[in-house]
Amino acid sequence: MIRFENVTKVYPRSSRPALHDINLEVNRGEFVFVVGQSGSGKSTLLRLALREEQATRGTVLVAGHELGRLPHRKVPRLRREIGTVFQDFRLLPNKTVYQNVAFALQVLGRSGHAIRQVVPETLEMVGLQGKEKRLPHELSGGEQQRVAIARAFVNKPAILLADEPTGNLDPTTSLEIVRLLDRINRTGTTIVMATHDDDIVNQLRKRVVELDNGEVIRDENQGVYGAAR
Numbered sequence: 001m002i003r004f005e006n007v008t009k010v011y012p013r014s015s016r017p018a019l020h021d022i023n024l025e026v027n028r029g030e031f032v033f034v035v036g037q038s039g040s041g042k043s044t045l046l047r048l049a050l051r052e053e054q055a056t057r058g059t060v061l062v063a064g065h066e067l068g069r070l071p072h073r074k075v076p077r078l079r080r081e082i083g084t085v086f087q088d089f090r091l092l093p094n095k096t097v098y099q100n101v102a103f104a105l106q107v108l109g110r111s112g113h114a115i116r117q118v119v120p121e122t123l124e125m126v127g128l129q130g131k132e133k134r135l136p137h138e139l140s141g142g143e144q145q146r147v148a149i150a151r152a153f154v155n156k157p158a159i160l161l162a163d164e165p166t167g168n169l170d171p172t173t174s175l176e177i178v179r180l181l182d183r184i185n186r187t188g189t190t191i192v193m194a195t196h197d198d199d200i201v202n203q204l205r206k207r208v209v210e211l212d213n214g215e216v217i218r219d220e221n222q223g224v225y226g227a228a229r
């Protein structure tokens with residue numbers, strides 16, 4: 001579903017590569033935690049998969065697209081197959097919970113009928129039934145992240161990329177959010193989550209890819225946050 005082949009990323013005006021000769025394959029339906037110190041390259045990895053950045057060398061394949069060869073006009077089609085969730089939620093502040101999620105479908109040109117059916121289902125799945133009319137500032141952080149996850153998932157993307165989705169949440173709420181991502185994963189969506197949250201990684205026991213200075217130094221199934229050394 002996602003494949004990096006000998007991928008190096010050097011940002012302009014930077015001498016050290018943010019990623020160096022990365023080889024990584026994530027299969028359909030997997031749930032992968034990407035861990036590593038601040039600056040190790042986690043966000044860069046996700047940005048390359050979204051084609052927000054392009055690789056300096058190597059090949060990035062996502063959902064059947066070779067991103068180095070993907071023309072600009074086809075980038076929206078790629079992004080339709082990828083939901084994204086961030087630490088800072090990124091909700092539209094003047095739209096209600098319902099409108100935030102519906103908007104993701106409106107921009108794709110979905111019919112009003114389809115939207116009225118799928119938005120309530122999705123809000124129920126993430127546990128927000130009864131809160132449809134609230135504005136983001138009337139919600140807790142965990143609830144805001146549920147809205148963001150509903151918005152990312154409402155289109156049933158093949159892939160969901162999450163960059164520190166629990167970074168602003170307390171430990172209990174964080175675990176609830178990751179359990180929700182785990183449920184979404186069980187519907188078949190491939191999930192890649194960059195995180196610093198050792199408790200969560202250690203509890204869920206998923207595949208763990210560890211980056212250090214832009215290189216993959218560990219890739220384990222049912223891994224923990226820090227390898228036993």
Ligand SMILES: Nc1ncnc2c1ncn2[C@@H]1O[C@H](COP(=O)(O)OP(=O)(O)OP(=O)(O)O)[C@@H](O)[C@H]1O
Nearest residue numbers: 011012014018036037038039040041042043044045
């Ligand atoms: N737009 C940019 N221009 C130049 N250098 C960048 C840019 N974005 C990131 N970098 C550099 O690339 C390296 C990897 O950064 P990246 O944000 O991918 O790390 P990270 O593991 O996600 O860190 P964090 O956990 O703090 O979010 C760092 O050295 C960073 O300074």
